[in-house]
Amino acid sequence: DAGVIQSPRHEVTEMGQEVTLRCKPIxxxxxxxxxxxTMMRGLELLIYFNNNxxxxxxxxxxxxxxxKMPNASFSTLKIQPSEPRDxxxxxxxxSLAPGGIYEQYFGPGTRLTVT
Amino acid sequence: xxxxxxLDSQVPVFEEAPVELRCNYSxxxxxxLFWYVQYPNQGLQLLLKYLSGSTLVESINGFEAEFNKSxxxxxxxxxxxxISDTAEYFCAVITNQGGKLIFGQGTxxxxxx
Numbered sequence: 001d002a003g004v005i006q007s008p009r010h011e012v013t014e015m016g017q018e019v020t021l022r023c024k025p026i027x028x029x030x031x032x033x034x035x036x037x038t039m040m041r042g043l044e045l046l047i048y049f050n051n052n053x054x055x056x057x058x059x060x061x062x063x064x065x066x067x068k069m070p071n072a073s074f075s076t077l078k079i080q081p082s083e084p085r086d087x088x089x090x091x092x093x094x095s096l097a098p099g100g101i102y103e104q105y106f107g108p109g110t111r112l113t114v115t
Numbered sequence: 116x117x118x119x120x121x122l123d124s125q126v127p128v129f130e131e132a133p134v135e136l137r138c139n140y141s142x143x144x145x146x147x148l149f150w151y152v153q154y155p156n157q158g159l160q161l162l163l164k165y166l167s168g169s170t171l172v173e174s175i176n177g178f179e180a181e182f183n184k185s186x187x188x189x190x191x192x193x194x195x196x197x198i199s200d201t202a203e204y205f206c207a208v209i210t211n212q213g214g215k216l217i218f219g220q221g222t223x224x225x226x227x228x
Contacts, residue, residue, distance in 0.1 A: 004158070033216075043159075043205065043218045056215065091158055103149075104216060106158035 004107035006092050012113045018080040021110045024073055025094030033104060034067055034077050035091040043091075049075065082114045117142040117208050121219035129227050130198055136191040136222045138180075138206030148189040149207040149216070150180055159205060165189065176200075201226045 005024040013019055025032050033048040047057040052069045060067070064083070069075040079086055089111050093104040122137040140146060147166050151159040163174040170182040180191045189206060206219040 042220045045215055048215070093159075103161045103164065104159075106151075106160070108158050 004092055004094055004105050006090075006107035006110050008110060009108065010111050010113075012115065013082055014115055015083055016081045017114075018078065019082045019086075019112060019114075021077040021090050021092075021112070023075045023077070023092030023107060025075070025092070026105055027073065029094035029096055029105070030072070031095040031097065032069060032075050033093040033095070034075070035093065035106075036088045037091060037109070038088045046077070079112075082112075084114045087112055087114050117146065117210060117217045119206050119208050119217050119219035121204075121206055121222050123222050124220065125223045125225065127225045127227060128196055131195045133194050134192065134196050134200075134224065136204050136206075136224065138189045138191065138219060140187050140189065140206075140208045142187075142208065142210060145211045146208045147211060148180075148182060149209075150174075150178070150189070150191050151205040151207060151218075153203045153205065153221075155202070162191075162204070196224070196226045198226050198228060200224060 004026055007022045031050050034046040035043055036046055037043045044059055046059045047067045048055055049069045065079055067077045089109045091106050091109045093106045095104045118141045120139045128134045149164045150162040152162045153159045162178055163172045163180055165172050165182045173179045178193045180189050182189055203221045203223050205221045207216050209216045
């Protein structure tokens with residue numbers, strides 16, 4: 001299996017631009033998670049889906065952030081408009097079980113820089 | 116609510132020395148516990164997990180962790196570290212009812228020759 005796939009791996013954009021991060025979970029997994037990692041705040045869960053349905057989005061920082069999962073093999077995290085404080089590494093992870101009781105498999109991450 | 120505390124943000128150690136990375140958790144219900152490792156510029160990988168049964172769990176590369184319910188701890192140990200063990204290590208907890216996986220702040224293990 002190719003594992004969790006994220007694109008792009010690196011994204012540099014200017015403040016105010018729209019940014020879309022993409023994730024393809026492992027085939028057969030039914031839970032998907034978006035995390036953000038920064039030096040200051042560590043690893044934060046932004047949102048997670050179970051069977052393509054958002055279960056908990058309480059970690060989404062504000063309305064500028066939105067996430068979708070139109071089918072079992074694809075998810076997007078969108079930031080519009082982007083701000084410099086959004087600079088971070090964004091990870092997608094998938095799991096076989098709801099809520100990640102069992103192992104979560106992480107993608108390589110997208111390093112976002114907003115100037 | 117659950118929480119995880121990793122007591123050391125950085126642990127420098129010489130090659131072939133033993134190491135212990137400390138993790139304490141707080142929860143009012145039963146939990147499952149995990150250690151993840153993050154090598155530079157990579158995503159997190161599961162190192163080992165405690166779900167039930169034996170309180171001592173081991174990884175394939177020589178790490179072990181012991182679940183101590185009375186002390187609410189899940190410390191990670193290795194008797195002899197290698198340069199290649201240099202990475203950031205995250206302890207994580209989730210309740211046995213599911214929900215969010217809560218991560219600690221991470222411990223940066225730096226192995227020097």
